[in-house]
Amino acid sequence: MRTAIYPGSFDPPTYGHLDIIERAAGQFERLVVAIGVNTSKNPFLPVEDRCSLLTECTGHLANVEVMTFHGLLVDFARSLDCRVLVRGLRAVSDFEYEFRVTMANRRMAPDIETLFLITRDEYSFLASSVVREVSRLGGDPSPFVPPSVAQKIAERLK
Amino acid sequence: MRTAIYPGSFDPPTYGHLDIIERAAGQFERLVVAIGVNTSKNPFLPVEDRCSLLTECTGHLANVEVMTFHGLLVDFARSLDCRVLVRGLRAVSDFEYEFRVTMANRRMAPDIETLFLITRDEYSFLASSVVREVSRLGGDPSPFVPPSVAQKIAERLK
Amino acid sequence: MRTAIYPGSFDPPTYGHLDIIERAAGQFERLVVAIGVNTSKNPFLPVEDRCSLLTECTGHLANVEVMTFHGLLVDFARSLDCRVLVRGLRAVSDFEYEFRVTMANRRMAPDIETLFLITRDEYSFLASSVVREVSRLGGDPSPFVPPSVAQKIAERLK
Amino acid sequence: MRTAIYPGSFDPPTYGHLDIIERAAGQFERLVVAIGVNTSKNPFLPVEDRCSLLTECTGHLANVEVMTFHGLLVDFARSLDCRVLVRGLRAVSDFEYEFRVTMANRRMAPDIETLFLITRDEYSFLASSVVREVSRLGGDPSPFVPPSVAQKIAERLK
Amino acid sequence: MRTAIYPGSFDPPTYGHLDIIERAAGQFERLVVAIGVNTSKNPFLPVEDRCSLLTECTGHLANVEVMTFHGLLVDFARSLDCRVLVRGLRAVSDFEYEFRVTMANRRMAPDIETLFLITRDEYSFLASSVVREVSRLGGDPSPFVPPSVAQKIAERLK
Amino acid sequence: MRTAIYPGSFDPPTYGHLDIIERAAGQFERLVVAIGVNTSKNPFLPVEDRCSLLTECTGHLANVEVMTFHGLLVDFARSLDCRVLVRGLRAVSDFEYEFRVTMANRRMAPDIETLFLITRDEYSFLASSVVREVSRLGGDPSPFVPPSVAQKIAERLK
Numbered sequence: 038m039r040t041a042i043y044p045g046s047f048d049p050p051t052y053g054h055l056d057i058i059e060r061a062a063g064q065f066e067r068l069v070v071a072i073g074v075n076t077s078k079n080p081f082l083p084v085e086d087r088c089s090l091l092t093e094c095t096g097h098l099a100n101v102e103v104m105t106f107h108g109l110l111v112d113f114a115r116s117l118d119c120r121v122l123v124r125g126l127r128a129v130s131d132f133e134y135e136f137r138v139t140m141a142n143r144r145m146a147p148d149i150e151t152l153f154l155i156t157r158d159e160y161s162f163l164a165s166s167v168v169r170e171v172s173r174l175g176g177d178p179s180p181f182v183p184p185s186v187a188q189k190i191a192e193r194l195k
Numbered sequence: 196m197r198t199a200i201y202p203g204s205f206d207p208p209t210y211g212h213l214d215i216i217e218r219a220a221g222q223f224e225r226l227v228v229a230i231g232v233n234t235s236k237n238p239f240l241p242v243e244d245r246c247s248l249l250t251e252c253t254g255h256l257a258n259v260e261v262m263t264f265h266g267l268l269v270d271f272a273r274s275l276d277c278r279v280l281v282r283g284l285r286a287v288s289d290f291e292y293e294f295r296v297t298m299a300n301r302r303m304a305p306d307i308e309t310l311f312l313i314t315r316d317e318y319s320f321l322a323s324s325v326v327r328e329v330s331r332l333g334g335d336p337s338p339f340v341p342p343s344v345a346q347k348i349a350e351r352l353k
Numbered sequence: 354m355r356t357a358i359y360p361g362s363f364d365p366p367t368y369g370h371l372d373i374i375e376r377a378a379g380q381f382e383r384l385v386v387a388i389g390v391n392t393s394k395n396p397f398l399p400v401e402d403r404c405s406l407l408t409e410c411t412g413h414l415a416n417v418e419v420m421t422f423h424g425l426l427v428d429f430a431r432s433l434d435c436r437v438l439v440r441g442l443r444a445v446s447d448f449e450y451e452f453r454v455t456m457a458n459r460r461m462a463p464d465i466e467t468l469f470l471i472t473r474d475e476y477s478f479l480a481s482s483v484v485r486e487v488s489r490l491g492g493d494p495s496p497f498v499p500p501s502v503a504q505k506i507a508e509r510l511k
Numbered sequence: 512m513r514t515a516i517y518p519g520s521f522d523p524p525t526y527g528h529l530d531i532i533e534r535a536a537g538q539f540e541r542l543v544v545a546i547g548v549n550t551s552k553n554p555f556l557p558v559e560d561r562c563s564l565l566t567e568c569t570g571h572l573a574n575v576e577v578m579t580f581h582g583l584l585v586d587f588a589r590s591l592d593c594r595v596l597v598r599g600l601r602a603v604s605d606f607e608y609e610f611r612v613t614m615a616n617r618r619m620a621p622d623i624e625t626l627f628l629i630t631r632d633e634y635s636f637l638a639s640s641v642v643r644e645v646s647r648l649g650g651d652p653s654p655f656v657p658p659s660v661a662q663k664i665a666e667r668l669k
Numbered sequence: 670m671r672t673a674i675y676p677g678s679f680d681p682p683t684y685g686h687l688d689i690i691e692r693a694a695g696q697f698e699r700l701v702v703a704i705g706v707n708t709s710k711n712p713f714l715p716v717e718d719r720c721s722l723l724t725e726c727t728g729h730l731a732n733v734e735v736m737t738f739h740g741l742l743v744d745f746a747r748s749l750d751c752r753v754l755v756r757g758l759r760a761v762s763d764f765e766y767e768f769r770v771t772m773a774n775r776r777m778a779p780d781i782e783t784l785f786l787i788t789r790d791e792y793s794f795l796a797s798s799v800v801r802e803v804s805r806l807g808g809d810p811s812p813f814v815p816p817s818v819a820q821k822i823a824e825r826l827k
Numbered sequence: 828m829r830t831a832i833y834p835g836s837f838d839p840p841t842y843g844h845l846d847i848i849e850r851a852a853g854q855f856e857r858l859v860v861a862i863g864v865n866t867s868k869n870p871f872l873p874v875e876d877r878c879s880l881l882t883e884c885t886g887h888l889a890n891v892e893v894m895t896f897h898g899l900l901v902d903f904a905r906s907l908d909c910r911v912l913v914r915g916l917r918a919v920s921d922f923e924y925e926f927r928v929t930m931a932n933r934r935m936a937p938d939i940e941t942l943f944l945i946t947r948d949e950y951s952f953l954a955s956s957v958v959r960e961v962s963r964l965g966g967d968p969s970p971f972v973p974p975s976v977a978q979k980i981a982e983r984l985k
């Protein structure tokens with residue numbers, strides 16, 4: 038069975054992430070949405086929240102599974118016997134970052150391939166960092182994230 | 196009366212900011228230079244200093260006013276009944292950042308328009324972060340900022 | 354009266370151009386859409402067609418006027434006693450091109466200012482060259498241009 | 512059976528194209544290398560040569576087929592009942608071009624998805640235009656193209 | 670003796686080229702300004718004019734010599750026993766182009782090194798193509814090129 | 828004697844840095860690899876380690892010397908009576924950053940020139956930050972750094 042991994046920090050998940058997940062789910066038999074747990078960073082939403090929100094928001098997609106991982110992404114991919122990573126591209130700066138990460142991964146794991154989707158134009162500006170900043174400044178993140186995510190952000194910022 | 200807002204953190208104000216202010220002041224009946232106060236950040240110059248320095252440096256422009264604001268820029272614009280934001284563009288990375296911010300603002304406030312000016316070529320390299328780094332390393336920021344700003348930086352770093 | 358010029362070749366006019374025209378018309382008392390006539394180039398649509406199509410498509414905007422010009426844009430602006438140019442930005446490559454043109458114009462006419470609007474995200478991919486190529490390959494340009502423009506393109510390619 | 516199309520002009524085919532073909536062939540059950548025939552352009556190598564060279568160079572890949580097409584790529588994809596396009600990305604300027612083409616295709620054919628691979632670093636500089644220019648200036652294109660392509664170029668330039 | 674080559678088409682030479690020549694002349698014992706003669710292109714100024722104009726404009730620099738070359742730049746460099754090329758960078762698009770050319774040259778001639786200078790900010794917008802377009806549209810190229818070049822352009826366009 | 832400085836933080840040194848050092852050492856009589864000591868930052872490897880690692884890794888290059896410096900780079904260059912800085916360029920984002928730094932240095936020290944080398948394609952993705960992140964996530968940095976650097980990283984992370 039062909040599995041692909043869509044990795045990220047999803048802090049918080051946005052409509053842009055969900056667009057990539059829906060489209061990638063149509064390309065692979067199984068899609069694992071993989072939340073990287075980097076213990077040294079101070080997250081906006083706890084990883085448990087991100088995991089349950091993503092699970093809820095992808096509930097209508099039968100072949101999508103949400104998991105967390107520690108350590109290197111290529112090691113996690115191998116532990117699932119997966120050879121395909123999926124990433125979204127929005128802008129030039131994304132491309133440069135993804136280029137560097139993909140090249141580093143290829144040096145460490147030449148057998149793992151990365152496929153890119155271009156984010157739909159209406160989400161091409163949308164980054165988790167924008168959502169965090171709008172929320173912290175007292176704005177309503179509803180134009181950018183599903184209702185359940187907006188509610189969790191509101192709870193967290195109280 | 197047509198008002199425009201030129202927002203920023205101006206930490207510190209540079210000749211590049213003053214170039215944009217002078218040129219924008221010629222395009223609008225009233226220009227509000229708006230210093231965003233983000234309480235969570237650790238500023239280089241206190242917001243009071245930035246406000247007084249900008250007020251002093253724009254004293255020769257009768258239609259320019261310096262203000263501070265908390266929270267979302269689009270909310271501040273609405274509180275002034277202002278529908279125009281002005282921003283300067285220096286480089287490709289500026290463009291990508293401004294594109295994201297403008298799109299997010301448009302999603303939250305479709306009635307507010309953002310107009311961009313391209314920074315004059317002799318200031319196209321000039322960012323507040325460059326001034327901060329040069330100053331912290333013991334360099335003289337005078338080529339990049341007005342004398343009053345250079346003096347305030349010197350006082351602060353003593 | 355404050356006049357702005359929105360220059361271009363508009364070969365053909367697209368929904369992206371019309372978005373910029375509508376938004377710019379809200380910022381100025383009078384907006385001149387100025388079609389540059391470069392006699393050495395081999396146009397896709399004759400300049401008369403572009404002029405009549407733009408006039409028709411902007412008929413609902415009382416303060417918009419369509420004109421053609423020969424020679425340098427800054428000379429044309431001066432002949433109208435206009436000191437403001439408006440341009441749309443879609444992407445990084447646009448920015449670099451516009452940066453060069455704006456700097457060259459500033460060297461020749463320091464009193465003329467250029468203001469930029471960022472194209473709406475749903476048109477950020479849309480260039481006249483895309484419309485020309487799709488049309489030449491037998492595709493329907495209707496997703497990209499108003500019906501009157503699509504009809505004129507169909508007539509031309511017959 | 513899941514088919515993907517790798518479209519291009521391949522004028523001439525390079526080691527960079529072959530890298531993408533080999534990697535894409537590992538991701539899909541069937542890969543169609545599709546040479547776009549644009550009758551208005553003056554090609555470097557005739558389309559028949561490009562077709563036979565690509566067929567020869569991909570002979571070791573059982574699931575790869577070389578075809579030519581006229582007209583719009585999305586129409587060709589539909590004629591094969593194919594819903595996936597594959598493209599290679601080398602650099603920022605590639606990304607911007609591909610972004611525009613992908614968005615235009617999506618507007619015309621929302622059911623067709625485009626997946627991107629990042630070209631291996633040793634081919635990140637390599638474009639057909641570089642090969643054409645080196646060859647025309649009397650240089651040896653062997654570092655950039657397979658021997659059969661180099662030989663065909665030599666024949667053509669005689 | 671350490672020689673460097675500054676190659677280009679210089680059609681026409683601009684103040685930007687002269688800035689790079691002056692600065693590069695300070696870094697090497699001998700600097701050869703090398704005009705590439707590409708017989709297939711239709712030049713703006715004949716190569717003889719470009720050669721005499723560059724010779725005149727660099728007359729005050731004792732270690733600068735102007736030459737023309739046919740064929741590949743790396744072959745010309747070897748014919749002079751020169752191992753260093755110098756190029757100017759103005760903008761991101763320059764960088765991408767130069768990156769590709771440098772990588773292709775390195776593949777063909779690993780012993781030849783390319784060094785880059787960043788063009789002074791007041792010339793960062795300045796390309797020969799801008800000068801050609803301004804001149805063809807009837808504008809005065811004097812802000813961009815030395816008087817002798819402006820005069821030659823005027824003669825040519827008569 | 829012509830001296831050049833190759834400045835950086837080298838935290839840690841990578842194969843990419845060593846490629847630039849080897850190539851720059853071939854261009855100048857003396858090359859000083861200069862580690863900037865910024866007391867306010869929290870380094871990954873202590874400056875003493877970086878200094879000894881670079882000294883060891885460049886031991887085969889007779890004209891290379893490793894030094895540390897505090898304060899502004901241009902002041903350090905003057906203290907060595909050096910007028911040439913060398914930097915490596917990998918990607919577009921590098922270019923923008925280097926452009927800004929070079930322009931700021933030029934404003935402060937017009938007599939100091941910066942020369943750029945383009946990093947070899949196989950290292951174009953390689954940044955110290957990639958090495959730090961891979962190492963912190965438990966990965967083996969050996970594909971990116973010399974054995975002595977990998978060993979020092981392993982010791983540090985224990």
